[in-house]
Amino acid sequence: xxxxxxxxxxxxxxxxxxxxxxxxxxxxxxxxxxxxxxxxxxxxxxxxxxxxxxxxxxxxxxxxxxxxxxxxxxxxxxxxxxxxxxxxxxxxxxxxxxxxxxxxxxxxxxxxxxxxxxxxxxxxxxxxxxxxxxxxxxxxxxxxxxxxxxxxxxxxxxxxxxxxxxxxxxxxxxxxxxxxxxxxxxxxxxxxxxxxxxxxxxxxxxxxxxxxxxxxxxxxxxxxxxxxxxxxxxxxxxxxxxxxxxxxxxxxxxxxxxxxxxxxxxxxxxxxxxxxxxxxxxxxxxxxxx
Amino acid sequence: xxxxxxxxxxxxxxxxxxxxxxxxxxxxxxxxxxxxxxxxxxxxxxxxxxxxxxxxxxxxxxxxxxxxxxxxxxxxxxxxxxxxxxxxxxxxxxxxxxxxxxxxxxxxxxxxxxxxxxxxxxxxxxxxxxxxxxxxxxxxxxxxxxxxxxxxxxxxxxxxxxxxxxxxxxxxxxxxxxxxxxxxxxxxxxxxxxxxxxxxxxxxxxxxxxxxxxxxxxxxxxxxxxxxxxxxxxxxxxxxxxxxxxxxxxxxxxxxxxxxxxxxxxxxxxxxxxxxxxxxxxxxxxxxxxxxxxxxxxxxxxxxxxxxxxxxxxxxxxxxxxxxxxxxxxxxxxxxxxxxxxxxxxxxxxxxxxxxxxxxxxxxxxxxxxxxxxxxxxxxxxxxxxxxxxxxxxxxxxxxxxxxxxxxxxxxxxxxxxxxxxxxxxxxxxxxxxxxxxxxxxx
Numbered sequence: 001x002x003x004x005x006x007x008x009x010x011x012x013x014x015x016x017x018x019x020x021x022x023x024x025x026x027x028x029x030x031x032x033x034x035x036x037x038x039x040x041x042x043x044x045x046x047x048x049x050x051x052x053x054x055x056x057x058x059x060x061x062x063x064x065x066x067x068x069x070x071x072x073x074x075x076x077x078x079x080x081x082x083x084x085x086x087x088x089x090x091x092x093x094x095x096x097x098x099x100x101x102x103x104x105x106x107x108x109x110x111x112x113x114x115x116x117x118x119x120x121x122x123x124x125x126x127x128x129x130x131x132x133x134x135x136x137x138x139x140x141x142x143x144x145x146x147x148x149x150x151x152x153x154x155x156x157x158x159x160x161x162x163x164x165x166x167x168x169x170x171x172x173x174x175x176x177x178x179x180x181x182x183x184x185x186x187x188x189x190x191x192x193x194x195x196x197x198x199x200x201x202x203x204x205x206x207x208x209x210x211x212x213x214x215x216x217x218x219x220x221x222x223x224x225x226x227x228x229x230x231x232x233x234x235x236x237x238x239x240x241x242x243x244x245x246x247x248x249x250x251x252x253x254x255x256x257x258x259x260x261x262x263x264x265x266x267x268x269x270x271x272x273x274x275x276x277x278x279x280x281x282x283x284x285x286x287x288x289x290x
Numbered sequence: 291x292x293x294x295x296x297x298x299x300x301x302x303x304x305x306x307x308x309x310x311x312x313x314x315x316x317x318x319x320x321x322x323x324x325x326x327x328x329x330x331x332x333x334x335x336x337x338x339x340x341x342x343x344x345x346x347x348x349x350x351x352x353x354x355x356x357x358x359x360x361x362x363x364x365x366x367x368x369x370x371x372x373x374x375x376x377x378x379x380x381x382x383x384x385x386x387x388x389x390x391x392x393x394x395x396x397x398x399x400x401x402x403x404x405x406x407x408x409x410x411x412x413x414x415x416x417x418x419x420x421x422x423x424x425x426x427x428x429x430x431x432x433x434x435x436x437x438x439x440x441x442x443x444x445x446x447x448x449x450x451x452x453x454x455x456x457x458x459x460x461x462x463x464x465x466x467x468x469x470x471x472x473x474x475x476x477x478x479x480x481x482x483x484x485x486x487x488x489x490x491x492x493x494x495x496x497x498x499x500x501x502x503x504x505x506x507x508x509x510x511x512x513x514x515x516x517x518x519x520x521x522x523x524x525x526x527x528x529x530x531x532x533x534x535x536x537x538x539x540x541x542x543x544x545x546x547x548x549x550x551x552x553x554x555x556x557x558x559x560x561x562x563x564x565x566x567x568x569x570x571x572x573x574x575x576x577x578x579x580x581x582x583x584x585x586x587x588x589x590x591x592x593x594x595x596x597x598x599x600x601x602x603x604x605x606x607x608x609x610x611x612x613x614x615x616x617x618x619x620x621x622x623x624x625x626x627x628x629x630x631x632x633x634x635x636x637x638x639x640x641x642x643x644x645x646x647x648x649x650x651x652x653x654x655x656x657x658x659x660x661x662x663x664x665x666x667x668x669x670x671x672x673x674x675x676x677x678x679x680x681x682x683x684x685x686x687x688x689x690x691x692x693x694x695x696x697x698x699x700x701x702x703x704x705x706x707x708x709x710x711x712x713x714x715x716x717x718x719x720x721x722x723x724x725x726x727x728x729x730x731x732x733x
Binding site: 137 | 338343573
């Protein structure tokens, strides 16, 4: 009787050593959900890129034959070059104003006790439940009286106003996490309150500023309703208006729509890829405040 | 204390400078006064801005500006889905354009708010007088609350039955000339096992808009209201027609049709899954793109009987309106007339595949060579046919159509009957009509 020969070692597939903490159940618990999430998140981007760079008429699931025609159409014929800069201007100004005002409001809420503070917090929160469409006509009339209809400042102001309450509440929570003793120590050393804030608190708030700024930026970047209603000239429209224009009453130019989507998405994706580390820190710092 | 006062002062200065800066910015964007040396600028809103229409209007505007160097036209393309909201917000805020393209169902509400200028007198003294098609003018008058002319009907696009000529020939089926032909074709061309259906039905958003031509062409009822000013939608013939139409759902149509909106329905037809679809001329370009010229053919809404006479619903008019808030009404009217002039109206409608409002444009060679348009013009102009005008003048008309869509889905799913649906629809229309009569004192 001969013993069964074991297969040659060369044919055996080398087994990868698991990283510390990595288990088979971990792959199921984390890998699969993350994979499924990425599938849902990335598939629309995949199709956007395919449609944007594939010639009209092609049905291949890849951008073949490759073309820049759709991008050229939206950039030159549909005015996306102008829309992009308008969107950048509105989103950056909104970010700036929102962060500055949220810092001031958040600081007051975190550091001072004053009459009416609780009702003020409730009012800040309550503003989040009012949809923008409800305030459209009043805002329109106010901006008209200010002479701001058809002016990008109307968008900057309205976007800032709508982003500010939540951002101020978030900022106050971040600030409450920073011990007041740090500021007091700086003030004992001769700093004014403002100097102490700038020198001691502000550097610690970097993740919070990134988080709040990101919310404000995204909100302004995506705002369609106000941009459509308050602006009356093509050369002052923003990207969401341009994207909606690619969908006509009886037809949709999917190539132009996808190319417009690329123009709208790429700058934001690049910026947020760099800021993602701070963003996660900032959001989690605000979330764990007890 | 002193520091607080200083801070307050700084805050006040900052706020003042911010507002001052904003005001300065705003003042630079206003004002468009002009003379022959300093051209007038009028604002023109396109209700369907995008890759199809924007280049077309830009070309037309450049021609207008070349002929009228003292008038500059500032084009604003509004996404089609939000045009009505944009107009309503502009009216509420008193910031309307000089000229805007208005669809019939928007006109009544805008005119009732005194936002539009009546054009009857201006048209009677214009060179265009007598050069606008009668059916288009009638539809435009019928779309306003007081039956005055508020929009110059630049175009119209009636509902038709689009069918695949090649599939009909191969199966030896008659074109959908009558409703009996339609149902026979739908049945013959259905092979549900192979995913092939005779008809693509709109069961989702916009479904009830398309039921109006179905109801009247099938029942051959000649008026939307009877002598007592009650809608004829409650007539048993309408319910019977709608029930027959609903009964082919999931038999000669796919099961998915219950949720089909415009794009799904057209995609089903253009992908070859359905042999017929009911839609207006606006989808012509999609069919040509899908099959090439001459494969998808348009037929007027089928006749009730084989007598040949049809009952058709007047197409919704669409065209430029001069807004009453315009500071430059004369240049605005000049541009409005230009859009309806022979050559320009031909150019616009040939590009968009729709029926011209200008009667001279309808006589152009390109119209005779365009099967869907020539067939539709012939049907609308045939004296043997009856044209029913839907009550576009009712401010609630569009919302009624939207509200009824869910109940129509219930009919398709056999959760209720077409009789009940027609009765509920009629009740809503009668209520809206009674309110209208009370408010405006008659048509």
